[in-house]
Amino acid sequence: MLAQRKTGFFNKFYLVEIIKGLMITMRNMLFAKRATIQFPEERRDYSEKFRGQHYIKSVNGVENCTACMLCPTVCPAECIHIVAGEREDKEKYPIKFEIDSLRCCFCGMCEEACPKDAIKLSNIYEMSQQNRTVYEKEFLLEQRGNK
Amino acid sequence: MFLKIGIVLVGLLSVTPIMLFVERRGSALLQNRLGPNRFGPQGLLQSVLDVLKFIFKEDRAPGHVNKFYFSLAPLVVVVPALMTFAVIPFAGNDFIIANLDVGILYCFSIASLGVYGIIMAGWASNNKYSLLGSLRSSAQMISYELTLGLSIVGLIMIFQSVKLGDMVSAQGETLFSIGGIDVPKWGIFLQPVGFILFLVSSFAETNRLPFDLPEGEAELIAGYHLEYGSMRFALFMLAEFVSMTVASALLSTLFFGGWQYLPGFSWIAHLFSDGNIAVTYLVSTLLHGISFVIKIASFMWFFVWVRWTLPRFRFDQLMNFGWKVLLPLALLNVFVTGLLIYLGVL
Ligand code: SF4
Ligand code: SF4
Numbered sequence: 001m002l003a004q005r006k007t008g009f010f011n012k013f014y015l016v017e018i019i020k021g022l023m024i025t026m027r028n029m030l031f032a033k034r035a036t037i038q039f040p041e042e043r044r045d046y047s048e049k050f051r052g053q054h055y056i057k058s059v060n061g062v063e064n065c066t067a068c069m070l071c072p073t074v075c076p077a078e079c080i081h082i083v084a085g086e087r088e089d090k091e092k093y094p095i096k097f098e099i100d101s102l103r104c105c106f107c108g109m110c111e112e113a114c115p116k117d118a119i120k121l122s123n124i125y126e127m128s129q130q131n132r133t134v135y136e137k138e139f140l141l142e143q144r145g146n147k
Numbered sequence: 148m149f150l151k152i153g154i155v156l157v158g159l160l161s162v163t164p165i166m167l168f169v170e171r172r173g174s175a176l177l178q179n180r181l182g183p184n185r186f187g188p189q190g191l192l193q194s195v196l197d198v199l200k201f202i203f204k205e206d207r208a209p210g211h212v213n214k215f216y217f218s219l220a221p222l223v224v225v226v227p228a229l230m231t232f233a234v235i236p237f238a239g240n241d242f243i244i245a246n247l248d249v250g251i252l253y254c255f256s257i258a259s260l261g262v263y264g265i266i267m268a269g270w271a272s273n274n275k276y277s278l279l280g281s282l283r284s285s286a287q288m289i290s291y292e293l294t295l296g297l298s299i300v301g302l303i304m305i306f307q308s309v310k311l312g313d314m315v316s317a318q319g320e321t322l323f324s325i326g327g328i329d330v331p332k333w334g335i336f337l338q339p340v341g342f343i344l345f346l347v348s349s350f351a352e353t354n355r356l357p358f359d360l361p362e363g364e365a366e367l368i369a370g371y372h373l374e375y376g377s378m379r380f381a382l383f384m385l386a387e388f389v390s391m392t393v394a395s396a397l398l399s400t401l402f403f404g405g406w407q408y409l410p411g412f413s414w415i416a417h418l419f420s421d422g423n424i425a426v427t428y429l430v431s432t433l434l435h436g437i438s439f440v441i442k443i444a445s446f447m448w449f450f451v452w453v454r455w456t457l458p459r460f461r462f463d464q465l466m467n468f469g470w471k472v473l474l475p476l477a478l479l480n481v482f483v484t485g486l487l488i489y490l491g492v493l
Contacts, residue, residue, distance in 0.1 A: 015343070018453075018456075018457065021456050021457065022452060022453065022456050024456075025177045025452065025455060025456045026177075026452070028177060028178075028179055029176045029177045032179045033179070034179055034180065034181050035179050035180060036175075036180050036181040038181070
C-alpha cells in the first residue's frame with residue numbers, strides 16, 4: 001500500500017524544490033571536498049589494528065613458531081598447513097608453513113590463538129596476484145610489520 | 148549545401164565523445180568524486196578509448212533475436228535524430244540545411260520517428276525487459292509529444308510563422324529597454340510557461356533522467372538496448388546524445404534567440420566591422436555560430452546537471468504528470484496567449 005505523504009501546498013509545484021536541489025548539487029560540485037583517493041599517489045591510512053598480509057615474527061633470525069598446531073586448528077578457513085619437525089636442540093619447529101592466501105578470510109584468529117606470539121597480520125593490503133598464491137615459510141619470515 | 152551538411156554532421160557526431168567526457172567528469176564532480184582523469188589532460192582522451200573499445204568489440208547478436216529488426220533498430224533510432232537538425236539555422240539565416248516552410252513541424256514529425264526504432268529494438272530483442280522498456284518508451288513519447296507540440300503553439304501564434312529562421316529573426320527585435328540595456332524579444336520573455344513546459348517534455352522526449360523509464364536500470368536492467376553490444380549499442384548512445392543536442396538547439400532557437408548574439412557579442416562584432424563587407428560578414432557569422440554553440444552547450448550541461456540531481460519518476464507518476472499537469476497547463480498557456488494577442492498586449 002502506498003503511504004500518503006503529507007506535502008505542503010507549495011511543495012507540490014516541484015519546480016521550486018527542483019531548483020533547490022540543483023543548487024545543492026552545484027554547491028557540492030564547486031565547493032565540497034572530493035572524496036576520491038587517487039590510489040597510486042595517495043593511500044588510505046588504515047588503523048594499526050588492520051588485518052592484512054601475514055608474517056611470522058622471528059627473533060635473531062629464528063622464528064618464534066614452535067609448530068604447536070593451534071593456528072591450523074582454530075583457522076575457520078582451514079588454510080594453514082604446517083609440517084612439524086625437530087631441531088638439533090630437540091625443539092619443535094615448522095619445516096613447512098604455508099598459508100593459502102585465497103582461502104584466508106583475514107579474520108585474525110590465528111594471531112589470537114598463537115601462544116608464542118609468532119603469526120601476525122601486518123598492515124599490508126595490496127596483495128593482488130596473477131595466480132593462486134600460497135605463502136611459503138621463507139616469504140612469511142620477512143618481517144613486514146612491528147606487531 | 149554540402150558544406151552545411153558537413154558542418155552539422157561533424158558537429159553532431161563529435162558531440163558524443165565530448166558529452167561522454169562531460170557526463171563522466173560532470174557526474175563525478177557533482178557527486179564529490181573526481182572521475183576518470185588519467186588518460187589525457189583531465190581525462191579528456193578517455194572517450195577516445197571508449198570509441199576504440201566500441202569499434203574493436205565483437206559485434207554479436209544473441210541467438211534468440213530477430214536478426215533483421217535487431218540490426219535495423221539502431222539505424223532507425225540514429226537517422227531521425229541526425230535528420231532533425233536540418234531545419235535549424237545555426238549561424239545566421241543563410242546557414243540552414245533546408246529552409247522548409249513547415250519548419251518546426253518537420254522537427255517534431257521526424258523526431259517522433261525515433262520511437263519506432265526503440266520499439267523495434269525492444270521487440271526484436273525477444274527479451275521481456277527490453278519489451279517492457281520499449282512499451283514504456285512508446286507510452287511516454289506519445290504522452291509527452293502532445294505537451295511538446297502544444298507548448299510552442301503560443302510562440303507560433305506570436306511570431307506568426309513555423310519557419311525557424313523567421314522565428315529567430317523576430318527574436319532579434321527589442322522587447323523593451325531599461326536604462327540603455329535592451330531586453331531582446333526572446334521566446335522565454337514572451338512565453339515563460341511555454342518554456343518550462345517545453346523544457347520538461349524535451350527531457351521526456353530524449354529519455355533523460357528524471358524521465359529515463361525506458362532504460363531504468365534499477366528495474367529494467369537497461370531497457371530496450373539490453374541485448375545490444377559493441378557499435379550497435381554505441382549507435383543508441385549516439386542517438387541519445389544527438390537528440391539531446393537537437394533538443395538543446397530547439398530550446399535555444401525557440402526561446403533564447405537561436406543564433407542571435409549573446410549580450411556583449413554585438414560589441415565584438417562592431418570592432419571588426421571596418422567597412423570590408425566580406426570580413427564583416429565572416430566575423431558576424433562566426434560570432435553567431437559561437438553564440439549558438441554556447442547556448443546549446445549550456446543546455447547540454449543543464450541536461451547533465453539535472454540527470455545527476457533528480458531521482459527517477461515512477462511510471463504512474465510519469466503518466467499523471469504528463470496528462471494531468473503538463474497537458475492542461477499547455478492548453479491553458481495557449482488560451483491565455485490567444486487572449487493576450489486578441490487584447491493586443493503581445
Ligand atoms: S587470518 Fe583467519 S583465515 Fe587467515 S590464516 Fe589466520 S585464522 Fe586462518
Ligand atoms: S599458533 Fe603460533 S606457534 Fe602455534 S603453530 Fe601457529 S604460528 Fe606456530
